[in-house]
Amino acid sequence: MLNALALLASYARASFKGQLAYPGSTILLGLGQFLTNIIDVLAIWLLYDRFGAVKGWAIGEIALFFGLVNISFTIADFISRGFDVFGTDFVRTGAFDRILLRPRSATLQLIGYEFRLTRFGRLLQGIVLIVIATTTLPLHWTAQNIALAAWTVSGAVALFFGLLVLQAVLAFWTVESLEAVNALTYGGIQAAQYPMSLYPDWFRDFLTYVVPLACVAYFPVLVILGRPDPAGAPGWLLPLTPAAGFAFLAASFVAWRVGVGKYTSTGS
Amino acid sequence: MPQILVQDLAKTYRVAERDPGVLGALRGLMRPRWRTVDALQGVSFSLERGELLGFIGPNGAGKSTTIKILSGILRPDGGRVEVDGLVPWRDRVRHVGRIGVVFGQRTQLWWDLPVADGFDLLRDIYRVDPIRYRKTRDELVAMLRLEKLLDQPVRQLSLGQRMRAEIAAAMLHEPAILFLDEPTIGLDAPSKLAVREFVKRLNRETGVTVLLTTHDMHDIEALAERVIVIGHGRVLADSPFEALRANVLAERRLFVDFAGDAPDLALPGVTVRSREGRSLELAFDPRAIGAPALIAAITAGHAVEDIHVEQPAIEEVIARFYDLHGAAEA
Numbered sequence: 164m165l166n167a168l169a170l171l172a173s174y175a176r177a178s179f180k181g182q183l184a185y186p187g188s189t190i191l192l193g194l195g196q197f198l199t200n201i202i203d204v205l206a207i208w209l210l211y212d213r214f215g216a217v218k219g220w221a222i223g224e225i226a227l228f229f230g231l232v233n234i235s236f237t238i239a240d241f242i243s244r245g246f247d248v249f250g251t252d253f254v255r256t257g258a259f260d261r262i263l264l265r266p267r268s269a270t271l272q273l274i275g276y277e278f279r280l281t282r283f284g285r286l287l288q289g290i291v292l293i294v295i296a297t298t299t300l301p302l303h304w305t306a307q308n309i310a311l312a313a314w315t316v317s318g319a320v321a322l323f324f325g326l327l328v329l330q331a332v333l334a335f336w337t338v339e340s341l342e343a344v345n346a347l348t349y350g351g352i353q354a355a356q357y358p359m360s361l362y363p364d365w366f367r368d369f370l371t372y373v374v375p376l377a378c379v380a381y382f383p384v385l386v387i388l389g390r391p392d393p394a395g396a397p398g399w400l401l402p403l404t405p406a407a408g409f410a411f412l413a414a415s416f417v418a419w420r421v422g423v424g425k426y427t428s429t430g431s
Numbered sequence: 432m433p434q435i436l437v438q439d440l441a442k443t444y445r446v447a448e449r450d451p452g453v454l455g456a457l458r459g460l461m462r463p464r465w466r467t468v469d470a471l472q473g474v475s476f477s478l479e480r481g482e483l484l485g486f487i488g489p490n491g492a493g494k495s496t497t498i499k500i501l502s503g504i505l506r507p508d509g510g511r512v513e514v515d516g517l518v519p520w521r522d523r524v525r526h527v528g529r530i531g532v533v534f535g536q537r538t539q540l541w542w543d544l545p546v547a548d549g550f551d552l553l554r555d556i557y558r559v560d561p562i563r564y565r566k567t568r569d570e571l572v573a574m575l576r577l578e579k580l581l582d583q584p585v586r587q588l589s590l591g592q593r594m595r596a597e598i599a600a601a602m603l604h605e606p607a608i609l610f611l612d613e614p615t616i617g618l619d620a621p622s623k624l625a626v627r628e629f630v631k632r633l634n635r636e637t638g639v640t641v642l643l644t645t646h647d648m649h650d651i652e653a654l655a656e657r658v659i660v661i662g663h664g665r666v667l668a669d670s671p672f673e674a675l676r677a678n679v680l681a682e683r684r685l686f687v688d689f690a691g692d693a694p695d696l697a698l699p700g701v702t703v704r705s706r707e708g709r710s711l712e713l714a715f716d717p718r719a720i721g722a723p724a725l726i727a728a729i730t731a732g733h734a735v736e737d738i739h740v741e742q743p744a745i746e747e748v749i750a751r752f753y754d755l756h757g758a759a760e761a
Contacts, residue, residue: 173555181543261539263504265556266528337456427520428506
């Protein structure tokens with residue numbers, strides 16, 4: 164375990180060094196990301212400016228959902244680049260052979276593949292949103308709420324990471340039509356940024372039981388906001404729901420093992 | 432006990448026949464049509480520690496499949512492999528820590544990193560003891576003349592420089608076996624010579640077992656004492672190269688420049704391969720007529736300006752061999 168962390172640190176050093184060879188471009192790309200993401204926020208702010216509240220949700224509450232989901236996704240994205248580009252950069256090119264030729268776990272090597280510093284733009288957006296939420300709402304950042312927020316983020320990171328692993332697993336079967344999966348991943352993340360009560364029941368159920376995005380954002384955030392679930396889930400259950408993110412990640416890795424087994428028996 | 436033992440290795444691929452486009456891919460997922468390809472049909476050989484073996488064969492003959500199985504990244508459908516007591520695909524992580532693999536077409540270094548940083552990263556990946564690492568690295572850097580390249584990002588290296596760095600990278604963890612897959616592909620002539628020289632020295636000085644595949648017959652001629660020719664998923668020959676040459680294409684060539692126009696020669700066991708003005712190229716079987724006797728016979732009747740004997744080029748030997756076995760490119 165310690166050994167694995169030491170290796171990740173070496174990978175990170177190497178990755179940063181490579182990116183900082185062109186510091187200007189890294190900073191500009193990061194700022195560009197921040198600006199594109201902040202336009203999303205502006206759009207919502209304009210919406211609220213026009214209509215006041217949407218189905219009983221204040222803008223600060225939406226900002227908290229958005230902020231936590233974006234911070235989680237940034238972290239997941241930061242550590243899963245190797246899985247995100249697995250089909251194009253590893254399966255299609257045969258570079259996965261190289262991974263298998265090294266005496267370390269493939270997961271560890273794919274995490275270490277690249278840590279993109281340009282992702283700070285999205286992180287910045289997330290932080291700005293949390294600040295907006297804190298200043299416009301009567302939010303109390305008690306130790307309990309901070310711990311719950313951290314637990315929520317960790318569950319969400321696990322879930323997003325799991326989604327990217329599943330996307331990589333599909334690449335073992337087809338490197339075509341991966342764009343469709345990408346739309347699912349990113350579309351799901353978009354959907355998770357809004358309160359579930361805005362959605363029809365079937366979609367809410369999908370986001371609760373199939374790809375449990377609601378469990379790693381909506382439900383626990385309700386507790387931080389001091390609101391009961393409008394759909395009537397018991398209050399004690401809400402803070403536990405981020406565990407679903409870890410269950411999803413575990414299931415993704417079961418699929419991953421099947422995929423690797425398929426790869427080593429067909430060689431493609 | 433040999434270091435590498437391969438017995439009756441068999442591998443069949445199922446290849447999906449797929450129509451182009453997204454619709455084709457979807458149809459392929461729903462109702463796949465399969466075609467089977469027998470990549471290996473009972474390959475057997477063994478290798479002793481410290482040997483240098485050349486592996487040749489046309490594309491699709493089964494070379495890369497064999498290398499992939501031996502290096503642990505592909506599971507065969509049948510047969511047995513043991514490398515230093517390990518079954519490569521079953522004990523993959525332990526096995527790959529003891530081998531080094533260089534693919535001529537792909538890099539194992541990091542494109543944007545200086546060579547030295549890539550080496551350091553490999554030290555951490557392979558968990559090489561730092562003191563031991565420094566010693567091995569310095570030796571390899573000296574042997575492969577990498578001093579001036581260490582600070583350069585890999586993407587700035589020429590192909591020849593990169594290949595030297597790749598070989599060093601594969602040796603940093605002091606593997607017992609080095610697999611080289613087409614190590615000279617695309618290199619210019621001096622780089623090819625350099626790579627051959629290094630491989631030979633590594634094999635001699637470190638005792639590492641080397642198994643290399645190549646299309647370049649000069650690699651084989653310069654490097655391998657022993658050659659395995661593979662075709663249609665079978666071992667067609669396993670012998671020292673000179674023995675292969677003697678069995679397949681024993682004939683020699685005699686090039687003669689006459690003082691006047693080239694005469695019509697009719698000697699038993701000798702055929703005229705080409706005639707151009709005053710020059711003749713003859714082919715003869717040294718078992719039927721020796722070179723001295725042939726030269727004497729020619730110079731006795733004709734004024735000759737120059738004369739020399741050659742062996743057929745290795746490409747010709749191999750091409751003839753494939754013809755004999757019906758193993759030309761599939």
